[in-house]
Amino acid sequence: MSATERIPVRGAGEYDVVVGRGLGDELERLMPAGAKKALLIHQPVQARRADAVRERFAGRVEVLTAEVPDAEDAKRIEVAAFCWGILGQADLGRGDVVIGLGGGAVTDLAGFVAATWLRGVPFIALPTSVLGMVDAAVGGKTGINTTEGKNLVGAFAPPIGVLADLDVLETLPRNDLLAGFAEVAKCGFIADTGILDALTADVEEATDPASEVFADLVARAIRVKAEVVGEDFREQGRREILNYGHTLGHAVEYAERYRWRHGAAISVGMVFVAELARLVGRLDDDGVALHREVLGSLGLPLTYPGDRWDALKTAMRRDKKSRAGLLRFVLLDGIGRTSILNGPEDHLLFTAFQEVAA
Incomplete structure (x- = not known):
């Protein structure tokens, strides 16, 4: 930039x-x-x-x-x-x-x-x-x-x-900076795959605030959000893709009484929906592995205690993104290609959660 x-x-x-x-x-x-x-x-x-x-x-x-x-x-x-x-x-x-x-x-x-x-x-x-x-x-x-x-x-x-x-x-404290990069990575998963290329090429340079790569990644993530918001300001359609990983992520934040950083919770949420997408046949093994590689390289959590599922499910159903009592999840049909899954059955959600359960 x-x-x-x-x-x-x-x-x-x-x-x-x-x-x-x-x-x-x-x-x-x-x-x-x-x-x-x-x-x-x-x-x-x-x-x-x-x-x-x-x-x-x-x-x-x-x-x-x-x-x-x-x-x-x-x-x-x-x-x-x-x-x-x-x-x-x-x-x-x-x-x-x-x-x-x-x-x-x-x-x-x-x-x-x-x-x-x-x-x-x-x-x-x-x-x-x-x-x-x-x-x-x-x-x-x-x-x-x-x-x-x-x-x-x-x-x-x-x-x-x-x-x-x-x-x-x-x-900025290093942990806060890396947690913020969960949202940068999210923009890579849903739209600009060049973000993921930079993170996998050299994560240290990519997360160094003094580097040009860092400045470029921040600008790229902002461009993704600006383009989506310009099309759908009130979240009636395409803007929903910006919620990738957020349904479970917000539930984790609520369950932890907001003691977790937002990016840490969203990291778990993105791995969860990647596993859910694999279960329903929309994302392949490599796509799921890329989530774990990128988010893990940022030092972000990939798992959450398995005994908290009931609390998370209750919190998700209260989430403002649900409609008519049905949960909605943004999924990937491939890296950089999004879709919506409406009202998945409980057994699918539970099975996907087992893949992130500690």
Whole structure:
């Protein structure tokens, strides 16, 4: 990729995802003309970057900050209410802006807060994780979790821009970075097989934030999501393919009370649906083996405790992707070719799970 690349996301609310390094000036360009106030929602670890944003706009835009918990603890109604309280006290209006600075959970939360305040105010996403850059911040899905499941409350509300500044990833903990690569690999399995080629050729270089291969893979994954979202913003059809591995993956997250990283849970979910696809005759042995090779090389889990099946099945049936009580799974008919399996029989699901059961 070039030093800075603009990836358009078309469909509802057209905007660009800017991928590059040192993107502070891009934030200046994104700030809505006439904005007087901004609420910057961030994780504790991003406090220094939040201060830098506030200083950048000093004297022009009053930047208020809301520090929220890390990871999925941020995606609670109580945290959203805390943010709404700040917005109300500051009298933030429709010409002002909400900014989300952090990982995928923070951009999910901040986008939801923006979508619901005054029925919608502008939102800018500043993702600081691989997961946030290639998945959560792109596509206009916002939401919070409930005690019944993940992302059950939310809104489709596109941002006015996303800045994927690769410089911020160089200090990201290695485990978090690799977990985020589950979503990069997912884009390889469902669409861009060149991603898988790069990961199998040299996984160390591919996951080195300073390398050009890394930058190219992040951009490629974003292009996959941008192209799909542009066709199907509200997930009425093709966008479902982005849920590859997520039905079981979300169930694992719920069963673990969100102590597992999202990418780790999705890794297990992708191996599970690969095994399910093999069982129903859609994916060959080599395709299943490639899942295990790629995800294993990233240090991601390929198994889950076998005695948790009943809990996982219950959580899956509560998942928002089920329709009329029937589970739906995105499967592969071959690497890079997706299809949908509606309402598979319980014995097929159980048999597929035995292949990932520890």
